[in-house]
Amino acid sequence: MKLPFILAKRFVAGETFESAVSKIKALNEKQIKVTLDLLGENVKEKTTAEETVKVYIRLLNDIKEAGLKSTISIKLTMLGLDIDEQYCRDNLYVLLDEARKLDSFVRIDMEGSDNTQKTIDIFKEAFQIYGKHVGIVIQAYLHSTKTDIVELADLGADVRLCKGAYSEPERVALQNMPAIREAFKEYAKVLFEKTPYPRIATHDDELVEWVKSYTAENNIGKARFEFQMLYGLREETMEQLTNEGYNTRVYVPYGTMWFPYFKRRLLERKENVWFVLSTMFKK
Numbered sequence: 257m258k259l260p261f262i263l264a265k266r267f268v269a270g271e272t273f274e275s276a277v278s279k280i281k282a283l284n285e286k287q288i289k290v291t292l293d294l295l296g297e298n299v300k301e302k303t304t305a306e307e308t309v310k311v312y313i314r315l316l317n318d319i320k321e322a323g324l325k326s327t328i329s330i331k332l333t334m335l336g337l338d339i340d341e342q343y344c345r346d347n348l349y350v351l352l353d354e355a356r357k358l359d360s361f362v363r364i365d366m367e368g369s370d371n372t373q374k375t376i377d378i379f380k381e382a383f384q385i386y387g388k389h390v391g392i393v394i395q396a397y398l399h400s401t402k403t404d405i406v407e408l409a410d411l412g413a414d415v416r417l418c419k420g421a422y423s424e425p426e427r428v429a430l431q432n433m434p435a436i437r438e439a440f441k442e443y444a445k446v447l448f449e450k451t452p453y454p455r456i457a458t459h460d461d462e463l464v465e466w467v468k469s470y471t472a473e474n475n476i477g478k479a480r481f482e483f484q485m486l487y488g489l490r491e492e493t494m495e496q497l498t499n500e501g502y503n504t505r506v507y508v509p510y511g512t513m514w515f516p517y518f519k520r521r522l523l524e525r526k527e528n529v530w531f532v533l534s535t536m537f538k539k
């Protein structure tokens with residue numbers, strides 16, 4: 257069943273790149289950068305994975321031609337990680353060749369824990385070849401992050417730190433918010449100490465305030481990191497941070513395959529359900 261897009265429009269910028277452009281421009285005009293995410297995950301057919309690579313390549317070119325301040329975020333399962341690891345790596349490298357040619361940047365989103373190690377392995381190899389054109393995401397709730405973050409930070413990798421959005425069992429991930437917040441702070445410190453430009457991805461006031469104090473107390477300049485938030489959430493906070501002189505970036509998803517992303521946002525916070533309901537009743 258195709259659900260009406262009106263349900264998702266609070267969190268998703270449009271079903272096509274063209275329909276998302278005005279929203280990206282509006283953010284850029286406020287000095288907020290963007291990372292664009294073509295929605296979709298868990299591709300099972302090689303033809304779909306290859307088509308996705310072509311769409312991403314076109315997207316990198318469209319961003320450049322439209323003069324947008326935007327990078328892209330991708331999921332390895334869109335490039336065939338569920339089909340075969342080497343096949344996925346080959347697809348990623350085709351995309352990264354183009355990113356390097358255009359002097360652009362590709363962030364590899366982190367998915368469920370079945371894919372964490374594979375994603376980190378593929379990233380590490382790609383980072384040796386493509387350096388500043390590729391980055392990764394680390395989830396604070398995973399127990400394995402304790403060692404992964406140090407290894408990635410020692411490489412000087414470009415890391416986005418988030419709490420983690422997937423439902424994971426207790427043996428794999430922390431389950432309560434105070435513990436996840438403490439882990440987030442510990443890992444942020446590692447990134448601030450060892451990596452050139454940490455990306456702090458959260459809407460959580462406690463963490464945002466903590467980052468502001470920690471960086472001020474440790475003489476870490478506002479130009480040395482950025483805050484990231486999701487499209488449709490905490491827009492005023494994002495503008496305020498930008499006006500305070502922090503670097504900011506919004507993750508802007510678009511595309512027709514919006515349902516899994518939309519569902520994760522609804523499960524995350526009950527308030528998001530009200531956002532959606534209120535959107536439906538607004539013109």
Ligand SMILES: Cc1cc2nc3c(=O)[nH]c(=O)nc-3n(C[C@H](O)[C@H](O)[C@H](O)COP(=O)(O)OP(=O)(O)OC[C@H]3O[C@@H](n4cnc5c(N)ncnc54)[C@H](O)[C@@H]3O)c2cc1C
Pocket residue numbers: 364365366367393395418419420421422457458459460461462484485486489490506507524525
């Ligand atoms: C840019 C970006 C990229 C991401 N990439 C990934 C990824 O690759 N893989 C992955 O697993 N996850 C990713 N995530 C999702 C992330 O893991 C979390 O699931 C998500 O951000 C929710 O956690 P939170 O820290 O933002 O706040 P939450 O834990 O949802 O909320 C904590 C507190 O923040 C405040 N708050 C939060 N939202 C609002 C709001 N809308 N209005 C008012 N107050 C609010 C409230 O005080 C709330 O109690 C990403 C998130 C961002 C922002």
